[in-house]
Amino acid sequence: MRGVWVVASSAVLLLSACTPAAPEIPAPSQSAVESPSPTPSPTFDSTLWSIDEADSIWVVADKLRPLAPLDYVPDDLIALEVPHAYDARLRMSAAAMYTKMYEAAAAEGIDLVAQSTYRSYNTQVGVYNHYVATIGQTRADLQSARPGHSEHQTGLSVDIRAKDGKCTINQCFADHPAGIWLAENAWKWGFHLRYPDGKTDITGYMFEPWHYRYVGKGLAAQLHETPNITLEEYFGLPAAPDYAG
Numbered sequence: 001m002r003g004v005w006v007v008a009s010s011a012v013l014l015l016s017a018c019t020p021a022a023p024e025i026p027a028p029s030q031s032a033v034e035s036p037s038p039t040p041s042p043t044f045d046s047t048l049w050s051i052d053e054a055d056s057i058w059v060v061a062d063k064l065r066p067l068a069p070l071d072y073v074p075d076d077l078i079a080l081e082v083p084h085a086y087d088a089r090l091r092m093s094a095a096a097m098y099t100k101m102y103e104a105a106a107a108e109g110i111d112l113v114a115q116s117t118y119r120s121y122n123t124q125v126g127v128y129n130h131y132v133a134t135i136g137q138t139r140a141d142l143q144s145a146r147p148g149h150s151e152h153q154t155g156l157s158v159d160i161r162a163k164d165g166k167c168t169i170n171q172c173f174a175d176h177p178a179g180i181w182l183a184e185n186a187w188k189w190g191f192h193l194r195y196p197d198g199k200t201d202i203t204g205y206m207f208e209p210w211h212y213r214y215v216g217k218g219l220a221a222q223l224h225e226t227p228n229i230t231l232e233e234y235f236g237l238p239a240a241p242d243y244a245g
């Protein structure tokens with residue numbers, strides 16, 4: 001339907017642009033009026049922002065795409081003023097939209113807590129080394145990024161839990177009312193479920209129903225149209241199941 005609409009409308013544009021007196025445009029036939037008219041969605045420009053620059057809201061960081069520089073620090077981190085654990089900071093735009101999302105969820109009886117937000121390179125060194133020491137490197141690499149490869153270092157990612165503390169950083173969060181609410185609604189505030197179920201071979205991480213990445217409303221809405229899509233798939237990037245070396 002969209003193709004037909006585009007062709008028809010460009011023909012009209014062409015005529016009106018080239019002809020001094022607009023020709024009589026045939027009235028739509030009765031059947032065309034009765035059929036539901038397609039709603040042309042505005043064309044989304046998937047090249048609008050960089051996916052390579054560390055300070056781009058579309059930056060794709062994964063096991064094959066380290067941040068550049070490796071010790072990148074966002075320059076617009078601000079503290080979250082809604083319930084959180086630890087020192088909670090996100091980049092300004094992500095913080096503003098997270099706050100709005102928190103308020104919308106609360107209005108529906110869903111109490112969210114930002115469990116983990118921005119993590120510096122040095123913090124990630126500690127987190128990653130702790131995992132390696134406790135569960136070994138293979139399992140650590142499925143759960144925790146090596147420093148310089150973590151989305152948390154972009155200041156655009158947030159691990160979210162429920163106020164009741166149930167299923168915190170656990171896959172059962174997917175079935176918790178808070179996890180269900182986020183899966184259905186987070187896109188409206190520009191957040192995307194970054195590590196979906198069944199996509200470990202692409203993202204390199206196990207299903208993390210708590211990890212949301214701010215990408216802005218436009219891209220989040222695009223991503224929402226395809227269930228469980230990853231940033232790698234959307235941008236046509238290679239799967240990143242493991243580090244290059």
Ligand SMILES: [Zn+2]
Nearest residue numbers: 157158159211
């Ligand atoms: Zn996370």
